[in-house]
Amino acid sequence: MHFAFDRAERGNMCGIVAYIGKKDATPILINGLKRLLYRGYDSFGFAVMNEKNNIDYFKKPGRLDEEEKNLSKMGLEGATGISQSRWATHGEPNQVNAHPHVDCREEIALVHNGIIENYATLKAWLKEHGHKFRSDTDTEVIAHLIEEHNNGDLLKAVQKALSLVEGTYGLGIISKHEPNTLIGARKGSPLAVGVVKNGEYILASDPAAIIEHTKKVIYLDDGEVVKLTRKGMHITNLENKKVQKQAQEIQWDLEQIEKTGFDHFMLKEIFEQPQTIENAIRGRALINENRIQLGGVSDWLDFLTNVDRVVFLACGTSWHAGLIGEYLFEHIAGIPSEVEYASEFRYKSVPIDTRTAYFVISQSGETADTLESLRKIKQGGAKVFGIVNVVGSSITRETDAGVYLHAGPEIGVASTKAFTSQVTVLSQLAILLGVRRGKAVPKEVRSRIDALVKIPLQVQEILDQNEKIKQLAQKYYKFNNFLYLGRGFNFPTALEGALKLKEISYIHAEGYPAAEMKHGPIALIDENMPVVVVATDTEDVIYQKVVSNIEEVKARSGNIIAIATEGNESIKDLVTEVIYVPKTNGYLTPLLNVIPLQLLAYHIAVIRGCDVDKPRNLAKAVSVE
Numbered sequence: 001m002h003f004a005f006d007r008a009e010r011g012n013m014c015g016i017v018a019y020i021g022k023k024d025a026t027p028i029l030i031n032g033l034k035r036l037l038y039r040g041y042d043s044f045g046f047a048v049m050n051e052k053n054n055i056d057y058f059k060k061p062g063r064l065d066e067e068e069k070n071l072s073k074m075g076l077e078g079a080t081g082i083s084q085s086r087w088a089t090h091g092e093p094n095q096v097n098a099h100p101h102v103d104c105r106e107e108i109a110l111v112h113n114g115i116i117e118n119y120a121t122l123k124a125w126l127k128e129h130g131h132k133f134r135s136d137t138d139t140e141v142i143a144h145l146i147e148e149h150n151n152g153d154l155l156k157a158v159q160k161a162l163s164l165v166e167g168t169y170g171l172g173i174i175s176k177h178e179p180n181t182l183i184g185a186r187k188g189s190p191l192a193v194g195v196v197k198n199g200e201y202i203l204a205s206d207p208a209a210i211i212e213h214t215k216k217v218i219y220l221d222d223g224e225v226v227k228l229t230r231k232g233m234h235i236t237n238l239e240n241k242k243v244q245k246q247a248q249e250i251q252w253d254l255e256q257i258e259k260t261g262f263d264h265f266m267l268k269e270i271f272e273q274p275q276t277i278e279n280a281i282r283g284r285a286l287i288n289e290n291r292i293q294l295g296g297v298s299d300w301l302d303f304l305t306n307v308d309r310v311v312f313l314a315c316g317t318s319w320h321a322g323l324i325g326e327y328l329f330e331h332i333a334g335i336p337s338e339v340e341y342a343s344e345f346r347y348k349s350v351p352i353d354t355r356t357a358y359f360v361i362s363q364s365g366e367t368a369d370t371l372e373s374l375r376k377i378k379q380g381g382a383k384v385f386g387i388v389n390v391v392g393s394s395i396t397r398e399t400d401a402g403v404y405l406h407a408g409p410e411i412g413v414a415s416t417k418a419f420t421s422q423v424t425v426l427s428q429l430a431i432l433l434g435v436r437r438g439k440a441v442p443k444e445v446r447s448r449i450d451a452l453v454k455i456p457l458q459v460q461e462i463l464d465q466n467e468k469i470k471q472l473a474q475k476y477y478k479f480n481n482f483l484y485l486g487r488g489f490n491f492p493t494a495l496e497g498a499l500k501l502k503e504i505s506y507i508h509a510e511g512y513p514a515a516e517m518k519h520g521p522i523a524l525i526d527e528n529m530p531v532v533v534v535a536t537d538t539e540d541v542i543y544q545k546v547v548s549n550i551e552e553v554k555a556r557s558g559n560i561i562a563i564a565t566e567g568n569e570s571i572k573d574l575v576t577e578v579i580y581v582p583k584t585n586g587y588l589t590p591l592l593n594v595i596p597l598q599l600l601a602y603h604i605a606v607i608r609g610c611d612v613d614k615p616r617n618l619a620k621a622v623s624v625e
């Protein structure tokens, strides 16, 4: 069983494609879904209206592009169909939870992208009314709701069902009772109708699945429902009021669409961070109640509050997030904490302690060393918690409980948005446990939560400086060595900045706690060694010490790129370049400071002509030793 997670999340992480016309729907759906795999790929499924006007469907866990053989055996034939490639949010990625979902009689089938927040209440109500559920998903309630309200008019039944639903959806729906109809609906999750010609349409969560058939699209707005038949199209709102919409011409080519206009997935993912951090906070940082709620660990709060210490285990970027976790847990929650490289821990003769809470942190949930460490801890009889992005991944299945990141698929090999989501989750865990351990007064909690909810907008302010950072990259891309310095919460930020640069640009870069410089690395400094210094936290005692380190570099002709807090004018006289970030509470500074470091690494790598999304020798999930 995979671990529980906070149900109040939203997600737009699946790809949906549907077709109505005169052609065989299945190949169109398969090709369309292949174009959307970058959105989610843990399972997939199809439903097609056959010539006897019954619905045939096929669904399966796994990646669609790795299942070509199975696809040819599906035996789905018909000219109306729906399909989905899933990125799980509710229920693990197995066959039953894959889309399409059907009603009790298998007469209505639908695919969904989004999250139904009130699904538990609706499910209980529907069960009382005799509906039988098959899956653990939130989506299935919609099929049963439509069945419940189906009085011979599918469009009206859909409108009624959706008026009862809270949350987000992009939907494709077919029904045996109206075999010549395809219905789409949208709220919070994108949905577009591709107009091939009058009476032939492709409905998709993303124009990438449409563009090979037509460039003419109608983007649905929230609250709109479209009824597509071989006679034409009819758009209404949920109150059945007709809506007039104009078709638009798609301007982008396919590759641009998949990357939503960005040149690389990495850049797209860097720019998604205001949203992904928001996803990691929503329904968790309850500002009006001045508290943090993390559904995934709610049954374990007594245990977590009373442990003697915490150990974080991870690799790579996730290990850097763990290091920040150590600072956060010690500073905010007063819990002695340690961080281990999972690759070291798994072979260490280390006593497993049942009074320790072990946290494994992983974007993919499949990293071999992290997984083996988790198994070793479990064998030792202790509890392990996960902080993971990929729903239903191996780590989530083997941990006792955990918190999901809900950052959506991270395609670029260099981890960016997963890192900031990990730090966001760790921050919230630290606040939650700090309160329970009596380490924080309500005023302090308020100022921390206030600062946290402002982070997405502040990240956007930094992203708005992208052009400036690109120019900086032009100036520095020829150097072959970089040093990154930071202290306290931002020592791991320096490590992460250095890792980003080295893995995508192949420039040698090292991160150091700033004060360690004088114990060795200072010997390297000259005009050929740019030094990136994270120098925010001006009110912290450490700041003056970082300034001293800057002076030391300057005295040796080093070029200094400083990350500093807005308003800090005096730093300009000390350094070669300054990138300003907005002011925030000290514990959150890594979330802001890492953004310019990600952008700097990205632009330097692009200028050097590197394959940013697939750097040499690296894999996205290191599932072998």
Ligand code: M6R
Pocket (backbone or CB within 6 Å): 315, 316, 317, 318, 319, 361, 362, 363, 364, 365, 366, 367, 370, 413, 414, 415, 416, 503, 618, 620, 621, 622
């Ligand atoms: O999926 P995980 O978070 O467990 O992956 C851990 C590392 O392999 C990963 O962070 C790696 O270091 C990235 N390439 C960093 O950008």
